[in-house]
Amino acid sequence: MLWRIARLSLWHRRITIGLIVLALTLAFAVLLAVEHIRHEVRDTFTGTVSGVDLIVGARTGSSNLLLYSLFGIGSPTRNMSWDSVETIRQQPAVDWVVPLSMGDSHRGFRVLATSSDFFTHFHYGQKHPLQWQHGQGFATASDVVIGSSVAQQLGYDLGDSLVLAHGQGRTSFSRHTDHPFTITGVLQPTGTPIDQTLLIGLDAMDLIHGGKPGAHPESISALLVGLNSRIQTFTLQRQINEFDDEALLAILPGVELSLLWENLGWIETSLRSIAALVLLSSMLGMITLLLVSIQQRQQELGTLRSLGAGPWFVFALIEIEVLLITASALLLALLTTQLGLLAAGQWLAHITGIQLTLLKIDARLLGWLGLLLLISLLAAVIPAWLASRRSLLQQLHSESH
Amino acid sequence: MLAIELRDVEFHYPSAPPEHALHIPHWQVDHGQRLFLHGRSGSGKTTLLRLLTGMMLPQQGQIRILGEDIQTMSASQRDSFRARHIGQISQQFYLLPYLSVADNIRLAAVLAKKSSAALDNNIYQLLEKLDMPANLFHQTAGRLSQGQQQRVAIARALINQPPLLFADEPTSALDEDSAAAFIRLLLQNLTPDTTLIMISHDHRQADWFDQSVALQDLTVVREDI
Incomplete structure (x- = not known):
């Protein structure tokens, strides 16, 4: 029932939620693409030659x-x-x-x-x-x-x-x-x-x-x-x-490739910093939008509380909603990144010599997806906690005079 | 056995002026009683219901509901107690607009942990008794007329067959005939041992009930609050 309420409530607010999903999709796509390109470049560098002493x-x-x-x-x-x-x-x-x-x-x-x-x-x-x-x-x-x-x-x-x-x-x-x-x-x-x-x-x-x-x-x-x-x-x-x-x-090609890669480390750090900033701003945006939407949902959350839903029910509801939002954004980001790699891969290969492969569902990618999901859930703890604390009181206050 | 018992209950909102304080020295309601509680606007009728449901706690005094002292319960115990033992209908019905008619009613049963294999059947039977057309069972509540929403709100309040039912000004937005029809529908669908307290500022509805009580008769004015 909790999942159904979360899913239908999100659909009920689909325009606002759509904007949150879009913002997160772009942030996640940038992050996944940067991380993928970083690995591809490194693999291309270090794998350019082997067996040559x-x-x-x-x-x-x-x-x-x-x-x-x-x-x-x-x-x-x-x-x-x-x-x-x-x-x-x-x-x-x-x-x-x-x-x-x-x-x-x-x-x-x-x-x-x-x-x-x-x-x-x-x-x-x-x-x-x-x-x-x-x-x-x-x-x-x-x-x-x-x-x-x-x-x-x-x-x-x-x-x-x-x-x-x-x-x-x-x-x-x-x-x-x-x-x-x-x-x-x-x-x-x-x-x-x-x-x-x-x-x-x-x-x-x-x-x-x-x-x-x-x-x-x-x-x-x-x-x-x-x-x-x-x-x-x-x-x-x-x-x-x-x-x-x-x-x-x-x-020694192996040693020189590693040294060259280390010299290019600032590019890697810059790319990761940009991706982290994009993620941070999207998380702040999501928290803000959640807080605003919770303010607008006092009646809905108050209704749940008056029917006997405890604070943990409301907390779990908000977290499940964030889970669904983040999961949707991650799926869209994967799709966007794959399409981007398909579209730009040939062009990049031609001008840089770096062959970009498509994202592979491996332990590293799953680890990233899990980490992004976890960050989103942690970011939602504050709005979820506020919602669980305030929903009933807010509703009562709005009716009380 | 008493359904409700209040002793020396005192409550005031922190931000409200002292004249809005509620003080009830003693009040009790028997099981199965249908009670009409009326009073002028702002006299504290809704506040009293919130105290009875455990949504708020008094600063002083004792409230026993179905023999249980609700002040000794934790917040989550009060939430659970409310879900299992108290049905509520309010003026605005407070249905979740994105859930279907059946899901709005099912939610009350799920929160009261009274979900069972027969739940869907019970929901449909209850809706049929309330003259709800079957084609609306899976309609989202936000698309229902006011009259249809009333029926869903009644069904939601009754699905757990609660021993206590509180109705807070459910007819205030209705004309006289519609209000009478609503009360008739509500009373027809109550089990004999259900205790009903309906709040209204319209004295004319008192005839439907076993007893009519004015809130000001329960309270005393405390000069020192």
């Missing part, structure tokens, strides 16, 4: 090396020589190396030139290997492999031809029209910048920039290095950083 490039800032080699953000101050690549490859501690060269693009998507070993050694997230949606890796200097977002957004499929452009801008006046590529493979989505990348062979990159067929490039942008044993990581890193022939920098 060192990234080597020409000496620059470690963040710069990390950003241009893994995220395609920025560019190297200069390249590292192929001789250095060979020297590192021959180190006893080194198991494998994968050279990376960049600088070209296709309709706003970056092009990464690498060796076919890339598809074997590059892992992401929890050591997930790259997998094929269609086709296979590049075999000739005219083959190109595309990431899942490139395929989806540009509508490309196996066998399609495309032309690369010099530079990384969306619009380029220098296109390599004399060397068209044919798509031989499409990768499965990874949630990393690889999804927004076109991959070609190093020889192909060299060829379209005037090199000879079959020759290796004179220099590359960066080198991914895998070691026989991780114990040797710091030794080799020191050796490379003290390399006599060329000024090089070796970084």
